[in-house]
Amino acid sequence: xxxxxxxxxxxxxxxxxxxxxxxxxxxxxxxxxxxxxxxxxxxxxxxxxxxxxxxxxxxxxxxxxxxxxxxxxxxxxxxxxxxxxxxxxxxxxxxxxxxxxxxxxxxxxxxxxxxxxxxxxxxxxxxxxxxxxxxxxxx
Amino acid sequence: xxxxxxxxxxxxxxxxxxxxxxxxxxxxxxxxxxxxxxxxxxxxxxxxxxxxxxxxxxxxxxxxxxxxxxxxxxxxxxxxxxxxxxxxxxxxxxxxxxxxxxxxxxxxxxxxxxxxxxxxxxxxxxxxxxxxxxxxxxxxxxxxxxxxxxxxxxxxxxxxxxxxxxxxxxxxxxxxxxxxxxxxxxxxxxxxxxxxxxxxxxxxxxxxxxxxxxxxxxxxxxxxxxxxxxxxxxxxxxxxxxxxxxxxxxxxxxxxxxxxxxxxxxxxxxxxxxxxxxxxxxxxxxxxxxxxxxxxxxxxxxxxxxxxxxxxxxxxxxxxxxxxxxxxxxxxxxxxxxxxxxxxxxxxxxxxxxxxxxxxxxxxxxxxxxxxxxxxxxxxxxxxxxxxxxxxxxxxxxxx
Amino acid sequence: xxxxxxxxxxxxxxxxxxxxxxxxxxxxxxxxxxxxxxxxxxxxxxxxxxxxxxxxxxxxxxxxxxxxxxxxxxxxxxxxxxxxxxxxxxxxxxxxxxxxxxxxxxxxxxxxxxxxxxxxxxxxxxxxxxxxxxxxxxxxxxxxxxxxxxxxxxxxx
Numbered sequence: 001x002x003x004x005x006x007x008x009x010x011x012x013x014x015x016x017x018x019x020x021x022x023x024x025x026x027x028x029x030x031x032x033x034x035x036x037x038x039x040x041x042x043x044x045x046x047x048x049x050x051x052x053x054x055x056x057x058x059x060x061x062x063x064x065x066x067x068x069x070x071x072x073x074x075x076x077x078x079x080x081x082x083x084x085x086x087x088x089x090x091x092x093x094x095x096x097x098x099x100x101x102x103x104x105x106x107x108x109x110x111x112x113x114x115x116x117x118x119x120x121x122x123x124x125x126x127x128x129x130x131x132x133x134x135x136x137x138x139x
Numbered sequence: 140x141x142x143x144x145x146x147x148x149x150x151x152x153x154x155x156x157x158x159x160x161x162x163x164x165x166x167x168x169x170x171x172x173x174x175x176x177x178x179x180x181x182x183x184x185x186x187x188x189x190x191x192x193x194x195x196x197x198x199x200x201x202x203x204x205x206x207x208x209x210x211x212x213x214x215x216x217x218x219x220x221x222x223x224x225x226x227x228x229x230x231x232x233x234x235x236x237x238x239x240x241x242x243x244x245x246x247x248x249x250x251x252x253x254x255x256x257x258x259x260x261x262x263x264x265x266x267x268x269x270x271x272x273x274x275x276x277x278x279x280x281x282x283x284x285x286x287x288x289x290x291x292x293x294x295x296x297x298x299x300x301x302x303x304x305x306x307x308x309x310x311x312x313x314x315x316x317x318x319x320x321x322x323x324x325x326x327x328x329x330x331x332x333x334x335x336x337x338x339x340x341x342x343x344x345x346x347x348x349x350x351x352x353x354x355x356x357x358x359x360x361x362x363x364x365x366x367x368x369x370x371x372x373x374x375x376x377x378x379x380x381x382x383x384x385x386x387x388x389x390x391x392x393x394x395x396x397x398x399x400x401x402x403x404x405x406x407x408x409x410x411x412x413x414x415x416x417x418x419x420x421x422x423x424x425x426x427x428x429x430x431x432x433x434x435x436x437x438x439x440x441x442x443x444x445x446x447x448x449x450x451x452x453x454x455x456x457x458x459x460x461x462x463x464x465x466x467x468x469x470x471x472x473x474x475x476x477x478x479x480x481x482x483x484x485x486x487x488x489x490x491x492x493x494x495x496x497x498x499x500x501x502x503x504x505x506x507x508x509x510x511x512x513x514x515x516x517x518x519x520x521x522x523x524x525x526x527x528x529x530x531x532x533x534x535x536x537x538x539x
Numbered sequence: 540x541x542x543x544x545x546x547x548x549x550x551x552x553x554x555x556x557x558x559x560x561x562x563x564x565x566x567x568x569x570x571x572x573x574x575x576x577x578x579x580x581x582x583x584x585x586x587x588x589x590x591x592x593x594x595x596x597x598x599x600x601x602x603x604x605x606x607x608x609x610x611x612x613x614x615x616x617x618x619x620x621x622x623x624x625x626x627x628x629x630x631x632x633x634x635x636x637x638x639x640x641x642x643x644x645x646x647x648x649x650x651x652x653x654x655x656x657x658x659x660x661x662x663x664x665x666x667x668x669x670x671x672x673x674x675x676x677x678x679x680x681x682x683x684x685x686x687x688x689x690x691x692x693x694x695x696x
Contacts, residue, residue, distance in 0.1 A: 022178045026203025026284040029247065033273075036266035067177045067668035097197050101181035102677055102684040103668065110689060122203060122284050179666045183651075184677055184684070219564065349593050349640030362592065367614045368566055432567060432610060432617050434594070443594045443610060460595035460644075468640050 013045035017055035023062025026122035027089035208437035216433030229293030244438035293419025338485035352440025357390030566616030
């Protein structure tokens, strides 16, 4: 009974943490644009939180730079279970134009396990909202 | 008793990673220091292995907010090396998109400044108006960000008469809203009280530390590459360089709002005088050996690209200096003798584009070396509480 | 003041220290200065002619020499001062005493090329990560990067 309530609240109100690991910012402003009045994810219950300890979903963008690798792992471990990772943009999926650079490891999935990939350069806010909905459908 | 605070790389509010380290005595910052590298992607090395045409797409992704400024700066330089001149209609369209990008970037910044000052409604309003500009850019180029409209020899897409009238109509809406923001920014006492006097950068410091863009112009330094070193067709477009004398974050806000007004005038001039003709000419693939320096006024300041060619179709060396890097030395000067609670606002005031992600501020006790965590949002709340004691909010009317 | 007048004034101030001045395109002046006399030349240009806004410092790897360019902006165009140092002994005097805003650009030169900037006020690493092995200077032409094999989640590799 309690489990159903918890599962319902997780689906109805996922809190996200936005993590940028060396991106060009385009996907980040599209994530923030998803909060603004035109797209407005807050009506779906999604809140942008300040700290990993409050988050359910980690929204990551950017190719992983060497310097950020340890920090990403630390933030992933700070997020309490159950957690989900959304990789936004072509950079987070595979590195986009930066593949082969000396300071880049590749996509986010080289460092932490990813649940949903959102393609695009940058991914549109509609696509980001759609991906969060798809993720919640899997729960 | 001095503490050392590292402000590490991951910020709850917005954008990219950077690490600042501050030495603090009580609430006052005595010394500041920064560590870059979280966002270093090795673009200059990658550019040497790609042709000039492929490099347009690489330079676009140096930054998402001012992507067109990097491609235009690069293409201007390469066109000089290849000895082609883009046709007039192509140039007009290129700089039309450039001014639209300046509008979208300044509206974005106004929202960020509002958010850092605690004024979230302002953030929502400006980003809603920014969507008008995003729609126009999408109609011109097909994408909201990373327009990919530049090519060697001109632009890739043309606009027709219907789109031209639509942009002119939207300018009316944007002008009305910007006037409202100016009235708000200049007259709302709690907002002004939060921004005034924060992040002082005197004129001598701005000149000595080579600050660029609205950060320098708010200290009375009237440097603007569009007027000092005119590129493209800026030699014939009438506009003014906007400066302010207050040397603080309020001055930077006022400069950016005034620049919005100037950009609307430039867009209107470009649309009313749009010449007919082709939008691009065919450009050769190989560049003769030589070098070129290309400068451009991005929304954040002066953007400079140095390109060296060696006779093949790949550049020998591409050096990019984005404007925020030039403002870092000035930021460190601004942070000295400021308050901890002002750090988000001072950092947001230079409109950081190369890096700035989340910052949890970690306090390290100077004597024992023990760390403790303070959140960025905590800092913002401290700031709002301190500002709340300063002035009272008037009854505002909401005409929009 | 147009380009030719500027060139005359620079020649008058620097004398024979200016090895070669060219004006390849409008609003662009290139000037070559030997590395030992770099700091006094920049001091003179700043105090007597007013060139004080440094845009950036570029380094180019030309094989056996490094060519360093200092880009100055002025009202009307762009002045670029070129100097060369041998790769075998890459030492460059710091200009931070003349132009305080140059420190970040010099730190970047140190990281990317392995150039040793003498008398730099703050010589720490700027852009490369903390765990970057010493002795690897990415922008040198003979440094190549070999990418590690990527693991693709889902099994296929």
